Amino acid sequence: MSSIKWLILVGVIVSVAILAFTMENVSRSSEKNSDNGLPTNYNESQNNATYINEYSLPVGTWPNGILVDKNGIIWIAGSKTDSLFRFDTNQGKILSYPIKDKNSQNYTTNSSFMVWTMLQDNDGYIWFSQLGTKSIWKFDPNTDKFTAFHSVSAAPFQMKIDKDGNIWYTITNNTVGVVQKTQSKTGPYRISEFNIGNGTQPTGLFLENNNLWITEIAKQKIVKYQIISDSGIVTNIEKMLEIPTDEKISFASPTDLFVQNDTIWLTEHGTSFITEYQIDSKNLTRFPTSQNAYHVTTLPFWIREVNGGKGMWINEHEGNKIAFFDTVNKTLTEYAIPSRPADGYLVYPLNIAADPSDGNKLWFSEWNTDKFGMVSNTIPAPFDIHSEVNKIVLSNESFKQQTLNIEISKNSHLKNNLIYLNASSSIQSNAGLGNMSIKFSADVIDLAKMHTAQLLLQDNSVPIGNYMLGISASDGMITKTIFLDLQIR
Helix, strand or coil: CCHHHHHHHHCHHHHHHHHHHHCCCCCCCCCCCCCCCCCEEEECEEEECCCEEEEECCCCCCEEEEEECCCCCEEEEECCCCEEEEEECCCCEEEEEECCCCCCCCCCCCCCCCCCCEEECCCCCEEECCCCCCCEEEEECCCCEEEEECCCCCCCCEEEECCCCCEEEEECCCEEEEEEECCCCCCCEEEEEEECCCCCCEEEEEEECCEEEEEECCCCEEEEEEEEEECCEEEEEEEEEEECCCCCCCCCCEEEEEEECCEEEEEECCCCEEEEEECCCCCEEEEECCCCCCCCCCCEEEEEEEHHHCEEEEEECCCCEEEEEECCCCEEEEEECCCCCCCCCCCCCCEEEEECCEEEEEEEEECCCCEEEEEECCCCCCEEEEECCCEEEECCCCCCEEEEEEEEEECCCCCCCEEEEEEEECCCCCCCCCCEEEEECCCEEECCCCCEEEEEEEECCCCCEEEEEEEEEECCCEEEEEEEEEEEC
């Protein structure tokens, strides 16, 4: 595969990683204790919006990996500062720990080591890795000590912990690995790696009982493996299922996934879709995000399932929003991130972390603003959106138009009563409408005067098939989207 095709395939995942290594050097913020390994204390600066709270890190941090531990402490890794940050929401203070142990190399500010993944194991240790190294780090929050393990072929891209406490990880060099706690005299951990085939490029992973699900972004596939163990030690993984099973459907850069019963939820990072795949029926449904003001592909990235799988948090890589998808009612709520980078209009929330004690809260990093934030969906939206129908059938030959009513109801006080309407679809990968024309009787609804808008759909030779149409209402801070089945005959 040529380098051009590869960049197109993985989209901004690779381009951001490359940028992290080649961007202009950013000076490390002053850290009085950075040389002696002691944590540095920062006063946090907070930006409060209605649904999102943002917190500032030192300039030049470029945060990526983020974690909420079992005690509610927030951990963030800086890409340019070689630092692990600790934020206690009760104290409102940020501590910075220089990442190093007695055996580690001395990283310099001329390099960028992006941390893509972090987790906390059953013993309370925090694990993470730095892209561009061949190490996995373990941090003890009780002693503030770092330990580096160098017996990996490359830095893990994603990590998840299984029911037995084993840490599974993906490496984009076609490898899946596992870290297991042992009683061996040679070391406290055993690291095993398994090559899953050339040109696979595994990214996301999901653990289900004794099964391991992997997204292969290069081959555009989802693969299910059975974990093979001997006396509690993982010895191998065996392929059980590969999706798609035929050429009738295809994925577009499958990046992360969540499996529940017969359903696979996934993000297709090269699109603006949140995708549902039914394993038995092989039915594929794509739910588009709302379109944004810049008409860019939103690139849904990572999934954090919460509330027993009834909901999923998703970061939109280029949508300037954090999304919550209700898997029961099939509705989408998006929260606008207030900040923008100094040199552009797209903020990159590259990583997200669910609060293990409260699925209604999600923490996220903002890579190009030196901030991290928290969004809560416990605050009710001041409005709702409803449709009189849930399915639309149009024909390229005869029935090309349909009109329907969209109702906007007011739940609580709105600052200006103005609600903005837009439409998206799964017809095009960027959620565009393609040859479908959609016109609202009013693009802006003043809820002080009216609550209903008419929607006119015109089929201008949309390819025959089944699609999903998203109808969105927004007050600028929160966007609610309902979905209608669209069938073109």
